Amino acid sequence: MSWEEMFKGDFAAEDVRAYGTLVENLHAVQNALAAMPMDREAIDGLAADLASWRDRLEPAVTDEQHQVNGRVAELPVRGHAMLPELRVSSRTKDRVEGTVRFGRWFMGGGMAVHGGAVSLLFDEVLGILASLAAGGITRTAYLHTDYRALTPIDTDLEAVAWIDRVEGRKWFVRGEIRHGDVVCAEGEGLFLRLLPEQGLGRRTED
Numbered sequence: 611m612s613w614e615e616m617f618k619g620d621f622a623a624e625d626v627r628a629y630g631t632l633v634e635n636l637h638a639v640q641n642a643l644a645a646m647p648m649d650r651e652a653i654d655g656l657a658a659d660l661a662s663w664r665d666r667l668e669p670a671v672t673d674e675q676h677q678v679n680g681r682v683a684e685l686p687v688r689g690h691a692m693l694p695e696l697r698v699s700s701r702t703k704d705r706v707e708g709t710v711r712f713g714r715w716f717m718g719g720g721m722a723v724h725g726g727a728v729s730l731l732f733d734e735v736l737g738i739l740a741s742l743a744a745g746g747i748t749r750t751a752y753l754h755t756d757y758r759a760l761t762p763i764d765t766d767l768e769a770v771a772w773i774d775r776v777e778g779r780k781w782f783v784r785g786e787i788r789h790g791d792v793v794c795a796e797g798e799g800l801f802l803r804l805l806p807e808q809g810l811g812r813r814t815e816d
């Protein structure tokens with residue numbers, strides 16, 4: 611399986627929509643759970659419901675090449691349920707812009723986004739841009755985040771990423787998350803284009 615096939619799974623359009631709805635509902639549950647008060651009855655009921663989800667899902671676990679999560683090119687952030695949704699508004703070979711909204715699930719404190727979640731978004735957006743520009747899978751060698759101002763939850767933020775420079779296999783990519791005129795965070799990462807014998811390419815062809 612090539613890397614393009616891996617990340618552009620051959621899913622029917624209606625199945626893609628259905629999976630998108632599943633992820634949306636999951637995120638709504640996560641946000642509401644993160645905001646719930648101490649309520650023992652609700653906690654016990656939800657724990658039992660989740661245990662039944664686990665019992666339903668675990669027998670159907672499949673391998674990386676057949677899972678859906680993170681492989682749906684048509685969905686925001688390729689339908690990866692771990693990630694905050696980024697809605698891309700423009701994309702060129704060396705720049706991507708979009709809107710992201712972090713829900714309560716991603717709050718660190720003070721109604722602001724957890725710093726790790728900010729870096730998580732940078733890793734994804736900068737990494738995808740690097741992979742698309744490099745025409746193959748890249749891997750993060752380092753990722754540096756500068757937190758310039760608190761990043762608010764529950765509000766639309768602008769996210770932008772661009773290729774800073776390229777040196778052989780090394781793709782230096784930068785990004786920003788902005789709230790209006792305020793730059794909340796800046797990211798800079800080095801992404802190495804994998805050699806044929808490295809990582810995902812080899813693993814998926816095995």
Ligand SMILES: CCCCCCCCCCCCCCCC(=O)SCCNC(=O)CCNC(=O)[C@H](O)C(C)(C)COP(=O)(O)OP(=O)(O)OC[C@H]1O[C@@H](n2cnc3c(N)ncnc32)[C@H](O)[C@@H]1OP(=O)(O)O
Nearest residue numbers: 617682683688733734737738741749750751752780800802
């Ligand atoms: C929409 C659907 C379709 C889109 C389709 C998208 C495709 C799909 C996208 C998925 C998007 C996921 C985005 C998340 C991406 C991760 O999060 S990846 C996971 C996190 N990263 C890791 O686990 C990496 C672990 N480290 C490694 O595997 C290896 O160290 C690396 C990074 C591959 C580098 O190893 P290597 O290839 O052997 O390279 P090496 O020979 O050591 O170094 C090569 C050069 O890089 C430099 N270098 C290496 N590491 C460093 C460093 N840390 N600092 C500075 N320089 C360094 C070296 O100095 C050397 O420089 P030169 O001497 O050539 O000038």
